[in-house]
Amino acid sequence: MSLLNAPTARRMRVTAVRSRNAASFRLMEMGLIEGAEVTVLRRAPLGDPMHVRVGDSELSLRNADAESIDVAPF
């Protein structure tokens, strides 16, 4: 399942980061890598971007970037 479609407030585990661009490298540097625990907290009022918790920190990332991150239930 892609992070884009992950249910809100459910602990998930990152299984793969499929894209190789500046945004995905930055997301990885901030801890969104294979094996990391991620929870979708909410989506912005207009549906995009999304607010996630990764490990101890909270990030905002766009739907387009979330689409290339695969997750599975924790």
Next chain:
Amino acid sequence: MPSRSTLHPSDAPSAPSHHHATNPRAAAARIALVGNPNTGKTTLFNALTGFRRHVANYPGVTVEVAHGTITGTSVELLDLPGSYSLAANSPDEAVLLDALCGRIPGQPPPDAILAIVDASVLPRNLYLLSQVLEIGLPVVIALNMIDVAQSRGVAIDAPELSHRLGVPVVPVVATDPRTLPPLIDLLRAALPGQRTAASGPELPADLTRLRAALPAAPNPAIALRVLLDRDGAAPRAYLAAGGSRAALDAARRQLDDQHIDVAAEVRARYAWIGRLLDGVVTRPPQPVTTWTARLDWLLTHRVWGALVLALVLFVLFQSIFRWSQPLMDFISDRLMGSLAALATVALPEGAVRSLLVDGLIAGVGGVLVFLPQIMILFGLIAILEDSGYIARAAFMVDRIMRAAGLSGRSFIPLLSSFACAVPAIMGARVIADRRDRIVTILIAPFMSCSARLPVYVLMTSAFIPDRYFLGGWIGLRGLVMMGMYLIGVVVAIPVAWLLKKTVLAGPPPGFVLELPTYKLPRLRAVWQRMSHAGAHFISRAGTVILAVSIAVWALAYFPRSATTEQRVRATAVAAGWDESRTDAALQAEFARHSFLGRIGRALEPAIRPIGWDWRIGAAIVASFPAREVVVSSLGTIFSLGHDADEADLRGALAAATWSDSGRPLFTVSSALALMVFFALCAQCASTLVMIGRETGNWLWPVASFSFMTAVAYVAALLTAVIARGLGCDG
């Protein structure tokens, strides 16, 4: 390294002066403060240096780096830009690596690094640390926000972490000075010269081998960036310094064959961090619900969050207009009024008194009066930033900013641009994508900065009726002011969209933003930002604006021919005018024949359809260096020979008439048009210089000035025509 010999071994406790004794060149030790954004880095810097920061622009890079001396020591601390990684995406991050490695001209490398890490987000903070350790300088770690970590039930064994890393780890709470002495003692007495390097991340073997083989890279940390950051600043610097492109390309081909990229580096580092923290960090079985989570529910809610954002922006605009009024009255009436009165009494009539009263006091006073508004605005922006709210605002508006082809990241520089475009254009460095950055820089001057306020305030208070609706809650003047702030935004969006579709077209960049824990803004830090902004404004008022005031006064005062005077006096005698009427007529004739008057008259055919005569044209021309100058220019042009204050100026403007018809010059429509013109024009030399410097292309400021002036002219004309059509002039 030789520079490290100036540092004490860790077992040598010493007095503050001892450091100099061991250093023959008597150069103070320099410690660079590095860390992720939102870790309390600036708070720690202020606490260590006693809020005495000296902001310096490094030559050639113009990123502000604050310097200060650690209290009670001779150690110099450098506050470097916050970053998540040494991989440089933005110019800020490039400065970090360059400063750490001593590659900034005229700046020696630091002797040691003070790394601040946020204990409540420890793994991610250790990512940057793992890169910083590879630079090879001694490192001390300040483990900040242990209180926040504790409140979440997270416990950290700092001595064990220190033991495993081989560097000192000092728990601190940057906001609590009582927790700092152990860190200061360590920095003063015992900068560690040693580090056990055994425990670094296990990068892929090929990467380590190629990194070691890269000639001309000063240290392993830089070599890694040269290899891995394909479009980054490090490879550019490497090639510029004479590094071999062939060797680099060959090395990169080998990495490509092995599928080794930044992702491999990230995995290796996080694997190391995982092993490092195993047994060091203990977490509660269930995460604790934090205040930040509760606040976020409200503040990023699609209804309540949007309402709060609208409320915040509304308070921002109303408050700078209303709260500052008493202070403004004090400055203009008491301070400048008495100065002008004093000078008028003390000096004989003539060029010197005119220069002092009409040039100096009126010019600088007319600008100083806006100091309260600027400081209030910067104070509010500081509160929004320090509390963490501004990141939530960026999160909520990202989708909207994308309509203009930008990201929520541009929201922060653009919001700052409502205070002043100059720092905002510098602030655009946080935007990693080059095209987004340039678009943001180019539309930032459309946001109504504090320098427009003088024009808005003068025109609004003089010509917009003081009416209230809904039982006094909504004022017409406030609405007009809000309209002026909105018009820049309304114009900026299509401009940004057009730029992104044409000259700056490219793939959409990502938007990755940390949403930090909410923090209570610290009064002293907010005050520091306010006073810095105020001091900056005063120094501008004292230099550029003062020079312009005198130049404008001279342009308006000279030439004064005896022929003009004789002609006016002859007319006066013939018509039987009294002395004050003669004097007024004389001043008007002098102004009309002055250099500025001639420029204004040359412009009059173009601006007459808007409802402006040559005097307004002359004032606009005179305000090219800085918009706020238009107020003092108007003062000089309209009230020569009076001891002008703002009320006098309003009166003089209201009394001004067209020379041919005798109708009032300023009406609701011509005043609105003037406000619209100043909302959209590029009358600010500092902004134009900054655009050139930050984009690295001097065609941008030229294009920016031409385009904005054209837009401002057309919009002013439309405003005047529509307002007249609607019967606003009565």
